[in-house]
Amino acid sequence: MHDTLWFLFHNDKLILCQASEERLALPSVQQAEMLKSLVVGTIHRFALLEGGEAYAAAVQLDNTLPEGFVLMGLRDAYDYLPYLHYKYGGRAYELLYWDSHTRFCPVCGSPTQHLEAIMKKCPSCKHELYPPIATATIVLVRRGDEALLVRARNFRGSHYGLVAGFLEPGETLEECVAREVMEETGLRICNIRYFGNQPWPYPCGLMIGFTADYESGEIAIQAEELSTAAFFRRDNLPELPRKLSIARQLIEAWKRGDIA
Numbered sequence: 001m002h003d004t005l006w007f008l009f010h011n012d013k014l015i016l017c018q019a020s021e022e023r024l025a026l027p028s029v030q031q032a033e034m035l036k037s038l039v040v041g042t043i044h045r046f047a048l049l050e051g052g053e054a055y056a057a058a059v060q061l062d063n064t065l066p067e068g069f070v071l072m073g074l075r076d077a078y079d080y081l082p083y084l085h086y087k088y089g090g091r092a093y094e095l096l097y098w099d100s101h102t103r104f105c106p107v108c109g110s111p112t113q114h115l116e117a118i119m120k121k122c123p124s125c126k127h128e129l130y131p132p133i134a135t136a137t138i139v140l141v142r143r144g145d146e147a148l149l150v151r152a153r154n155f156r157g158s159h160y161g162l163v164a165g166f167l168e169p170g171e172t173l174e175e176c177v178a179r180e181v182m183e184e185t186g187l188r189i190c191n192i193r194y195f196g197n198q199p200w201p202y203p204c205g206l207m208i209g210f211t212a213d214y215e216s217g218e219i220a221i222q223a224e225e226l227s228t229a230a231f232f233r234r235d236n237l238p239e240l241p242r243k244l245s246i247a248r249q250l251i252e253a254w255k256r257g258d259i260a
């Protein structure tokens, strides 16, 4: 039997049902029916690669949620939902974000028309709008048996992470990686290799992971972006990013010695 998943968001919070004292889950089809009267705007439908379908909609809650439901940010929902539900929750969120940010044509200001699942068109100037993807790179830099970890000023919490940044127009991904490492830490790197990628729906990113080796230079941090940058050994690691992130997957792969 194929799943039907319902992703109902109030602002940037997902509605989950309290399946038991400790267990949270997406609302069932019946529960989603109960909440449908709160939906504002379009109900988006998309197919699941594994079979089945999903619906995404925004709800407006005037007071509180009906009994038995809770609101939760998508990142936190990672700890409660099956991975596929978390992943498709990201897709649902990106669709809703795109929908709410493309009500008017950015060229001429006319109201847009929603013509296909992920295409809108301006009836006046014919400009077409698709969901934007903001591409960013993230890199684990090795120096001998150490890895470069940084603390960004915008990190929530006290963990360390990896150098990361947005792709700029006209850049290759490898150029982006080298530039970000140089800008943030003053280091030159080599052997930049693809590792993997991850949709990062906060709000519409794609994070592309790389590994690299230290080549030369002394650490000189970019103070507006970072508070610390240093090389760490496996046996002396600081607090790491959460398991849901590709940053953590890169660090775990390096810890296991899986990076060639």
Ligand SMILES: [Zn+2]
Binding pocket: 105, 106, 107, 108, 109, 110, 122, 123, 124, 125, 126, 127
């Ligand atoms: Zn227009």
